[in-house]
Amino acid sequence: MKSKGKGSKRGRQSWAEQDDPDFTLETEPGSSEQEGSEASVRLGGTWRTLRGERHGGSRVGTRRRRLHSSTKERNVRRLESNERERQRMHKLNNAFQALREAIPHVKTDKKLSKIETLTLAKNYIKSLTTIILGMSNACLPHAESDMETNASRLLQCYQQHLQEEGEEDLSNYLSHIHSFSQGS
């Protein structure tokens, strides 16, 4: 355990530790579920363990049980939602990786952190927007000098492009923008 401020925080109560009137407290000497109330369930091809205690807690010799659904059922549901959450986070991380690859940045051995990725992506979008607006302003010298109006028309044009063409590459989009700026 690392000596950081985080370490001193009290962990969230687990389902088995809440002050819930629906829970009964019972002691079950010799039960295989005591000593942390572990249960293992096979999910997604691997065995996962559900701990009745939370990250090194010290609940020994007692366990609590909800009256209406069995401990086993709840353990299984918990493990299933853990698995779904894991998959969800993996998808999120894949999206972050795709974003990393989409934005230009100085290549180093160290991969961009999530916060760096988001910040760079934001700046990249801003830069591209500025460039595109510059292009359209060149074609529309006086008519649409208001940046906000231009930006909203740009967005409108982009959405229209997505509807008509799906997610095509940037060059298609840019040529669309170009015809938009010439046509209007």
Added chain:
DNA sequence: TAGGCCATCTGGTCCT
């Protein structure tokens, strides 16, 4: 060793 970053677990809330 402290701090940053991350994966995972967890329970609450929202949505379908």
Added chain:
DNA sequence: AGGACCAGATGGCCTA
């Protein structure tokens, strides 16, 4: 009702 989403907590790994 069940799944998706979210945020808090925690421990592990890595680096300055």
